[in-house]
Amino acid sequence: MEFLVASAIGMLTAAGIYLILRQRTFPVILGLSLLSYAVNVFIFASGRLAVNAPPILNKYADVPYSDPLPQALVLTAIVISFGMTALAVMIALGAYLTARTDKIDMTDEGDAA
Amino acid sequence: MSHLIVAPVVLPAILAPFIIMVIRHHLDLQRIFSVAGTVALVVLSIALAGQAAQGGAYVYELGNWPAPFGIVLVLDRLSATMVLLTTLLALAVVLYAIGTGWDARGRNFHALIHFQLMGIIGAFLTGDAFNLFVFFEVLLIASYGLMIHAGGAKRLRAGVQYVVYNLMGSSLFLFALATLYGVTGTLNMADIAQRVAELPMEDTALLRVGAVMLLLVFSIKAAVLPLHFWLPASYANAPLPVAALFAIMTKVGAYSILRMFTLAFGPDVAATQGLAGDWLLPAALLTLAVGAIGVLGSREIGRLVAFGSISSVGTLLIAISIFTPEATAAALYYTIHSTLASALLFLVADKIMERRGGAIIAQRPMHQTGLISALFFVGGIALAGMPPLSGFVGKLLILDAARDSDLVWTIWAVVLVSSLITIVGFARAGAILFWESHDAAHIREEEPETPTDEDEVISEEPPSPTSPLAYSAAFGLLAALVLLTVFSGQVMEFATQTAEAMYRPEIYIDAVMKRTPQ
Numbered sequence: 001m002e003f004l005v006a007s008a009i010g011m012l013t014a015a016g017i018y019l020i021l022r023q024r025t026f027p028v029i030l031g032l033s034l035l036s037y038a039v040n041v042f043i044f045a046s047g048r049l050a051v052n053a054p055p056i057l058n059k060y061a062d063v064p065y066s067d068p069l070p071q072a073l074v075l076t077a078i079v080i081s082f083g084m085t086a087l088a089v090m091i092a093l094g095a096y097l098t099a100r101t102d103k104i105d106m107t108d109e110g111d112a113a
Numbered sequence: 114m115s116h117l118i119v120a121p122v123v124l125p126a127i128l129a130p131f132i133i134m135v136i137r138h139h140l141d142l143q144r145i146f147s148v149a150g151t152v153a154l155v156v157l158s159i160a161l162a163g164q165a166a167q168g169g170a171y172v173y174e175l176g177n178w179p180a181p182f183g184i185v186l187v188l189d190r191l192s193a194t195m196v197l198l199t200t201l202l203a204l205a206v207v208l209y210a211i212g213t214g215w216d217a218r219g220r221n222f223h224a225l226i227h228f229q230l231m232g233i234i235g236a237f238l239t240g241d242a243f244n245l246f247v248f249f250e251v252l253l254i255a256s257y258g259l260m261i262h263a264g265g266a267k268r269l270r271a272g273v274q275y276v277v278y279n280l281m282g283s284s285l286f287l288f289a290l291a292t293l294y295g296v297t298g299t300l301n302m303a304d305i306a307q308r309v310a311e312l313p314m315e316d317t318a319l320l321r322v323g324a325v326m327l328l329l330v331f332s333i334k335a336a337v338l339p340l341h342f343w344l345p346a347s348y349a350n351a352p353l354p355v356a357a358l359f360a361i362m363t364k365v366g367a368y369s370i371l372r373m374f375t376l377a378f379g380p381d382v383a384a385t386q387g388l389a390g391d392w393l394l395p396a397a398l399l400t401l402a403v404g405a406i407g408v409l410g411s412r413e414i415g416r417l418v419a420f421g422s423i424s425s426v427g428t429l430l431i432a433i434s435i436f437t438p439e440a441t442a443a444a445l446y447y448t449i450h451s452t453l454a455s456a457l458l459f460l461v462a463d464k465i466m467e468r469r470g471g472a473i474i475a476q477r478p479m480h481q482t483g484l485i486s487a488l489f490f491v492g493g494i495a496l497a498g499m500p501p502l503s504g505f506v507g508k509l510l511i512l513d514a515a516r517d518s519d520l521v522w523t524i525w526a527v528v529l530v531s532s533l534i535t536i537v538g539f540a541r542a543g544a545i546l547f548w549e550s551h552d553a554a555h556i557r558e559e560e561p562e563t564p565t566d567e568d569e570v571i572s573e574e575p576p577s578p579t580s581p582l583a584y585s586a587a588f589g590l591l592a593a594l595v596l597l598t599v600f601s602g603q604v605m606e607f608a609t610q611t612a613e614a615m616y617r618p619e620i621y622i623d624a625v626m627k628r629t630p631q
Contacts, residue, residue, distance in 0.1 A: 042287075081284075084283070104273055
């Protein structure tokens with residue numbers, strides 16, 4: 001299972017970085033989302049992978065439990081990345097509508113002088 | 114437990130939504146509340162600095178959960194200094210924005226400023242690594258809004274770049290935090306420091322990976338080469354008063370490096386020994402060099418100042434990366450100086466851009482050219498580190514502290530040569546902007562009207578000839594620089610105490626961890 005999760009994170013990250021390097025707003029935003037999914041799974045895995053283990057201690061029986069903190073962290077990270085993506089979409093849309101281009105790179109414009 | 118420590122985070126957190134929700138349509142009321150809030154923040158941070166000056170570290174447990182289970186805010190001399198610097202800068206920026214009418218060119222300027230202040234102050238005060246991430250996001254999301262304030266095609270495109278770059282930085286931050294959590298099982302900075310010291314040497318490979326990733330994240334924020342590419346375009350295209358406030362944001366990165374790499378991955382920790390210094394020093398030297406060359410090569414006033422602030426970050430990080438108490442004390446002094454000097458120059462650059470656009474070419478003399486050129490002159494002297502002002506004292510302290518380093522000659526050569534290049538760059542820009550304008554032979558004939566974004570902004574709002582409020586903000590920053598020079602002895606004494614305390618992390622760790630039930 002560790003191998004599966006690790007390679008999934010790797011694939012997501014690689015795909016995300018590839019899309020970000022495309023330098024157009026739509027692929028870049030998709031890439032950033034993929035990157036944030038990879039991060040979320042990675043944070044989740046940082047508390048060690050455990051199957052069928054609730055994140056609470058059981059004081060009546062010695063049953064396995066999983067680390068609750070990464071789950072809380074992931075929740076925060078999901079909320080933040082969701083909000084950030086929405087904001088990035090809005091700003092990118094604004095930039096596209098005013099500048100009529102979705103290129104992220106600005107060097108083609110030359111200097112202002 | 115005093116609630117004073119959390120007050121500078123709570124106050125803007127309440128004030129900003131209040132401004133958005135209740136007084137959205139009343140610009141005058143917004144201005145009054147914004148100024149009042151900022152003044153209150155200055156008062157609070159002076160009170161906090163007074164408390165911190167007595168020494169030690171003061172801990173505030175949010176929700177009364179003891180560390181390491183709850184989030185803590187920690188006030189020590191370092192964080193108090195940074196908070197005070199932030200609030201003073203914010204006051205100048207808010208007054209300037211009101212005086213020049215920048216806050217009326219888009220919506221929600223004041224609310225965003227206060228959200229940003231909440232993020233910055235929180236990042237300085239927090240004692241929890243994940244909470245640091247959250248405050249980074251708060252300050253970033255507010256800065257995205259401020260960055261594209263007043264709109265315009267070029268500004269929006271620069272905004273997209275800035276947002277994308279910082280979102281990648283945030284992802285990297287989360288990877289770093291998750292790695293650290295995977296190794297140490299905690300995210301409280303003091304607790305991380307304890308666990309790192311106890312880890313057996315053979316288990317520290319992942320820890321070093323996490324530490325380097327953190328260093329990268331903070332370097333993105335601090336705009337260290339080769340991660341500085343976002344800064345010139347973003348700062349030069351942001352509204353310049355906002356760029357003046359952003360002068361503190363690079364310092365948030367520098368502060369975080371200083372905090373994490375003295376507290377948790379300090380010079381005495383075997384696992385990460387030399388990790389930060391060895392990588393950071395060459396990068397900082399290159400940053401300084403690139404900044405200086407950028408100053409010389411800029412053809413636009415915004416970029417000129419942006420590269421000036423990159424070179425000041427380079428100087429600052431040279432001092433940080435030496436990692437000795439003397440060098441850190443010099444770095445603290447230089448932090449205060451370079452923040453104020455960059456902000457002053459951004460405000461002056463805004464005055465110039467308002468009157469004649471951003472390009473550094475000879476044009477007809479502008480209105481109030483004498484006053485503005487004097488301010489530009491003083492600001493350039495301060496940022497380049499010429500004698501009368503605090504930049505000189507700061508650079509001297511850094512050069513002096515570098516004496517014990519192995520690379521002392523390299524450091525001296527790079528710092529001195531790039532100071533020279535910076536001076537030449539500012540002199541060139543100043544000469545073209547202010548002197549050649551009076552010489553008819555140099556003035557190019559009026560170019561055919563090419564409407565740029567700056568022109569649109571100008572035509573919307575005719576430049577107010579004298580806005581005393583705006584000048585008082587700029588002169589306030591200048592006065593702060595002069596005071597910093599005059600009282601450099603006292604400030605250095607404080608900075609030395611701060612730096613010495615930072616290299617004894619047990620003070621911080623004891624203060625945070627002592628209350629845990631054993």
